[in-house]
Structures are given as C-alpha cells and as structure tokens.
Amino acid sequence: MAFRRSHSLQLPIGLLSLLSTISLILMATFATTTTAATTNVRLTFIRKPSKILPVFREAPVFHNGRDCTKNLVHVAMTLDSNYLRGTMAAVLSILQHSFCPENVFFHFLWSHYDEEIHTNIKTTFPYLRFKIYKFDSKKVRGKISKSIRHALDQPLNYARVYLADILPVDVNRVIYLDSDIIMVDDVEKLWRVNLEGKVLAAPEYCKANFMRYFTDEFWMDPELSRTFMGRNPCYFNTGVMVVDVHKWREGGYSYKVEEWMAVQKQKRIYHLGSLPPFLLVFAGNIKGIDHRWNQHGLGGDNIQGRCRSLHPGPISLLHWSGKGKPWLRLDSRKPCTVDHLWAPYDLYRSSKRTLEG
Template structure:
C-alpha cells in the first residue's frame, strides 16, 4: 500500500504550463502517495488513459485508485490522450494530483473521424473511444510497454501485478472469455459473406474487453496493428458488419490471439448493457479491477440517488467536491 505524505519534491511531467483555473475547486486534492520501502530502483510503469471533460470525474477516481493501491506509486507515469487542450481539465489534474507524473498528448481526430460508423450508443461513436488504436503512435518511442485503461473503472489491487504479466509473443494481454457467442458482435451481412468469417479460421472465438489492455508497444508498431484495425473500419463503412463502436474491429484482428490473464483484472459490465444500463451484480471470484463498462456510470447513478449496489464500491474514490462521499486520508 502506498505511503501518503505532504512532501513536494516529486517532479511533474507535463506538456505545458498554466495557472490553476476556477475549475480546480471542483475536485478535492488527493494526498501525495509515496513509494514503499521495498521499491528500490524499479522500472517505470506506464499507464495510458483518455481525457474527456465528460468523464473527468471517472478519470480522477481511476487515478486515485491506482495510486492508493500501488506499493510504488512514484514509479507510475500516466499518459493522457485528448482531442484538444482544455485548460480547466489540465488545471484540475495538476491541482488534484500535484505530485503526479504525467504527460498529455493530442489525438488528431481527423485521422479516425471518417472511419467511425454509427453504433448503438452515441458515446461509443466519440473519436476518443478509438484513441487506443493509435496509442502506440502517440507515446514516446522509449515506452516499450503500456497499460491502457478506460476512465470508468477503479483499481483495487497493486498495478505492478498487472504490469508484470507475461505477454510471450503476443501483442496484447487481457482477460479473455472463450465461451463468447460471436454471432452477437457481427451482423448477418458479415456472417453471410463468403470470405469475411474466414478471418477467424484457426482462432478460438474468444472475446476480450478493450477497456483494460497490456500492450507490447513495439510489437504493435512492427505488426502494423493500427492499419489492420483501420482496414476493418473502412470495410464497415462500405458494408455494415458490426454494431458496437471500437470493439468489433479489435476482435476481428486479435480475438483468440492475445495473452489471456486472470479475469480478476477486468470485472467489467458493471454499467449494465449498452441500451438501458440496468444494474448488474458482481461476478464470482477474486477482484483486482472494477469496470463500469456499459451505459450506466456510477457517478451519474449516485448523483441521481438511484445507485446500483456496485456503485458504492466506486464512491470511496470519488474526489468530486459536491459528492457526499469523501476519501479517507
């Protein structure tokens, strides 16, 4: 577990300076988390997330949860992707986490906007939802491995355990579900085509959620996986072959060909389905990460005073000042 102090000698990595704006008061300042005595000179752990003003409350909670449960929080560098410089968002991060090691990168939406097809939920059609496809092209070349995380989750275990998973010869590691019914992810136009279903030949029909990924960045670059995913998105524009945002092209390229890791690292679906967002219970088994994928987000349900039972597991990490929940230092 991380130590907390009030020391101020940690270097902050940033791409620009700026005064803390009025929006800084929206979130409480988190404590400074320090490395434990066993950390020594460990390698840096790299975590990538997107920055969206609409999901900033979730991002803040996710970052807090990672730092709080990390034995070596000072060894974590965050890489944030956004579509434009938003001063209030940037200032909020600096004010809430004054000691955070982080960098921010602009994601050029023009590269992907023309490839996005309308899906069953508008939130899935936002360009930032596709930023993970371009992650390897945005972060520095010296970063060889990165953990990509969605903003609607909290970590309840030491991220170093996830960082150290073996990838072998695979480009990605993620929890895998091999009892998946792939017919629900692709349309009749896909399955009736004489050639497209053959892409799965020799591969198990294994689903994985793209909200928690461990990526070998060099393998992604050398394997030209961005282009492979884009090719399916181009085909989708010509002939509608799936309904769900950025997930299906990932499955088309990599399903059955990733390194499977323990399901504890993505207890996903806590936001319910993509249409109604109804409450769901936790899956049985140990949990290291809770993920509110689906339509329902815990901060919205808590604010509406109609929370699901699982939302109370997210509440302790909520740094929003107007929240009734508070972080216990």
Template sequence: MAGETTGFRLRLLLLLLLALSTAAVVVSGVGAEEEAAPAFREAPAFRNGRGCAASGDPAGAIHIAMTLDTTYLRGSVAGVLSVLQHASCPENIVFHFLASSPRRLRTVVLATFPYLSLRMYRFDTALVRGKISSSVRRALDQPLNYARIYLADLLPREVRRILYLDSDLIVVDDVAKLWGIELGSHVLGAPEYCHANFTAYFTDRFWSDPAFSKVFEGRRRRPCYFNSGVMVIDLERWRAGRYTGRLEEWMRVQKRRARIYELGSLPPFLLVFAGDVKPVEHRWNQHGLGGDNLEGLCRDLHPGPVSLLHWSGKGKPWLRLDAHRPCPLDSLWAPYDLLRRRGSDDLLAIS
C-alpha cells in the same frame, strides 16, 4: 438630425447583438470543454514502499494510458486515485493522458494530483474523421473512444509497453501485478470471456460473407470476446506489425462497404486480435457493471476474486449516485470520487 441619430443607435444595437452572439458561440463551442471542467479536491501524496525502484528509474516504471474529456473526467480522476491508493510503488507509475483539448485538463489533473508523474498528448480527431460509423450508443461514437488505437503512434518510442485503462473503472489491487504479466509473443493481453456468444458481436452480413468471416482462420486459439477497456499492450510488437493500420482497415470496411458490427471501437479489436490474445485472469476486468448499452440496468459481480471493477455499459456510477438511484455496486466506486461539491467539502473520506 433625429433620423441620423436613430440610425446610428440601430447600427450600434445590431453590432452589440452580433458581438453577444459571437461570444455565445465561443462559450458553447471551442471554449466549452474548459468552461465545463469540474473541480476536484486535492488527493493525498502516495509514496513508494520498501523494495521499489528509485522514482524516475525507467526500469521500474509502470506506464498507464487513459483518455481525458470533461464528460468522463470524474471517472478518470477516480480511476487514477484507485490505482495510486492500491499500488505498492505509486511514485513509479507514469500516466499518459490522451485528450482532444489537453491544456485545461492538464491543469485540473495537476491541481488534483500535484505529485503525479504524467504526460499529456493531443489526440487529433481528424485521425478518425470519416472512419467512425454510428453504433448502438452515442457515447461509443465519440472520436476519443478510438484513441486507444493510436497509442503506439502517439507515445514516444522509449515507451515499449502500456497498460490501457478506461475511464469508468477502479482498481482495488496492486496494478504492478497486471503490468507484470508475460505476453510472450503476443501483442496484447486481456481477460477473455469465451462463454460469451462471440457471433453476436458481428452482423449477419459479416457471417454470411466468407471474405469477412474467414479472418478468424489460422488464429492460435478459437476467437473469444475480450473487453478493450483493460489491455496490456506490447507497443514494440504493435509498431512492428503495423496494427494501427489493420484496425483502421476494418473501420473503413464498416464505413464504406458493409455494416458488419454495431459496437463502436470494440469490434475492430476483436477482428484483429481475437484468438491471439494472451489470457489474463478475469479478476482484472470485472466488466459490465454499467449494464447493457441500452438500459444500463444494475448488475452483480462475476464469480471469483476482484482486482478491477469496470462500469462498462450505459450506466455510470457517478450519474446514478447524483440521481439518487445508485446500484448496489456503485457504493464501491463512491469512496474514490474527488468531486468538489459547491458549498461542501465534507465528502466521502479516502481510506
């Protein structure tokens, strides 16, 4: 009898250990994003000024797309706040958020911005499975970093134009000015940086193969670098030209044929659009504030006026501020940080 009792207890203990290990897998796997989502203070309501179209009028809507995940959620929230705070018609702005697990993140965003007009879309990472190759920085290899390629497919057809913004930037001007640029016959508009060494964005293998490098022949102008973190896109022209497939094709070349670039989702955009981009004022993407992709050292602003500050690169302002090692320009991001810190609501005020 004693042996049977001991055996029963052992089996019970094994079942308990199995149950605990299964629960741990759930917390660290499927449920990790929901468990780790930070909490934010509620932002104030921002109302339209005079001369704005009626809220809900499609003719006056400004459509902005961003990605959402827990790693960059703090940056996304700061970006949204900055857009609303400086907009002349904030109630006319519609945010389109792409996330691989949107349910919990939708709850967080709505709790932070109760008056926000938003739509959430699930980005299926299977769309890019097998197409992503390793790059110089691990963050650039995340599937959600490629979601911008699929905006025309995920957003409804009635959305004809979109302003795509990265999650590590703030806007300090009325976004309607950027939204209203004339694209003409161009598919995409963005600030260009023709002083940058364009050849450095591709490998020697690319430039030594005429079958690859001739892709830039016949463009309207010489190809220049542009940052894909700030783009105004004509979605109708994109769909008509099937540009998603064109970008995917270069990803397949990189993955299966030859290593022709090192920087994640940016080079396919350069391969498809460089030399055929509608130039936008540099003030709308003061990029590189996160430093390079290896060390993330502090950088200064580019010469000229500023409408948008972009911490592209390895260094992110919220991480440097938390580590008490901020760069001077990180103080410009801090007032838009709505993170609710445990035990303290005395955060930086919203001006």
C-alpha cells in the same frame, strides 16, 4: 438598526430605478453606435460558451515502499470533460493500491487542449507523474460508423488504436485503461504479466456468444466469415489491455484495425464502436490473463444500463463498462449496489460540500 424612510421622492422608487436603467441602456447604445460609425467597424458581440467542469478536492500523497525500484509503470488513459470525474477516481484508486505509486507514469490523451482539465489534474494530484498528448481526431474522420450508443462513436474512443503512434518511442509497454474503472490491487502485478510474444494481453471470455458481436451479413459472407479460420476467437474487453507497443508498431496494427473500420463503412458488419475491429484483428491471438483484472459490465448493457451484480471470484479491477456510470447514478440518487464500491474513490467536491466547508 432602523432605516429612515425619505419622503422627498415623488415617484415610486421602483419606477425611478426602471427609468434609470432605460437611460443607461440608451446612453450605452448611443455611445456604441457613435463609435461604430466613427471607426467604420461593425461591432459583433459573441458570448463564449461556458463549460462547467467538476471541482475536485486534493488527493492524498502516496509514497513508494522501501523495496521499490525506479522502473516506471506506464498507464494510458483518455481525458474527456464528460468522463473526467471517472478518470480522477481511477487515478486515485491506482495510486492508493500501488506498492510503488511514485513509479506510475500516466499518459493522457485528449482531442484538444483544455487548460481547465490540465489545471484540475495538477491541483488534484500535485505530485502526479504524467504527460498529455494531442490525439488528432482527423485520423478517424470519415472512418467511424454509427453504433448503438452515441458515446461509442466519439473520436477519442478510438485513440487506443493509435497509442503506438502517439507515445514516445522509449515506451515499449503500456497498460491501457478506460476512465470508468477502479483498481483495487497493485497495478504492477498487471504490468508484469508475461505476454508470451503476443501483442496484447487481456482477460478472455470464451463462454460469451462471440457471434453476437457481428451482424448476420458478416457471418453469411463466405470471405468475411473466414476471418477467424485457424483461430479460437474469444471476446475480450478493450478497456483493460496490456500492450507491447514495440510489437504493435512493428506489425502495423493501427492500419490493420483501420482496414476493418473501412469494411464497416461499406458493409455494416458490427454494431458497437471500436471493440469489434479489435476482435477482428486480435481475437484468438492474445495472451489471456486472469478475469480478476476486468470485472466488466458493471454499467449494464449499452441500451438500458440496468444494474448488474459482481461476477464470482477474486477482483483486482472493477469496470463500469456499459451505459450506466456510477457517478451519474449516484448523483441521481438511483445507484446500483456496485456503485457504492466506486464512491470511496470519488474526489468530486460538490457545491453543497463546498458551502458546508
């Protein structure tokens, strides 16, 4: 179709457009000034910061097998916009590999109410059984010490310390999981581990150099170094734990962890975030379980986040602990080999995929 050009305008169209825009601005300014003067109200325009959350495609529906009971498996995780993509992948992997997926009940903890995140979960997993709890960041205000990585200093990273205070009283056992994990086995197997009277169970790594998790000042202090006397302390990762919530409440373990956080504020006795106080309270006194339940360290170290390969042996859970996260490395097109094991569980719907239909 051909458009007829008008010759009746003596000024260039671009100039007319500019003049019209200026006129509109002056009129709007005059109207605003007049209104403000009339009502004696000072007008202040504040632009609300926009937060762009990832968009996810809807996950498949998973149903229970024939022999499933109605016994619930309680799983606790934190919710944070920066790790939401990891959380979604983790949830999908748990449901996909569970023989009784409808029995899995998720307890999510967040620092503040976020309608967008709540909507994301509901639309991605319409049939998910879950509840969200507010973790009051004031609980750890003034108790957190700066660590070697900023992400470890976030208040929500300490929510696991207060699980027993937050969860309903009828929840006697819970599996706590970080957001950067992928489950490739039935979560109920982990749920059923025999705690043998211990407060928590986790894979132990006794070949790790336990001393490096604490400063020289800690080991040189006669009183502090006696902390592990009578125990055979081994490293364990707090991103995968089975916790007897009832025993935790009875023993007042939230307070015991807090006591060590207070010592850290006075003397720098460790460099990491919430892990060392857990080790100080529990190391050498937990139920050690098979290493297959925490193939950890796939995110590399806490400084560089370099690629790491899988440890030998069977695998039930992959854990990208460390600085490098698989979704970030995949997006940057510089993935590690292990990141391709995470990719099939990624529900992220990029703008490119959306446009392509």
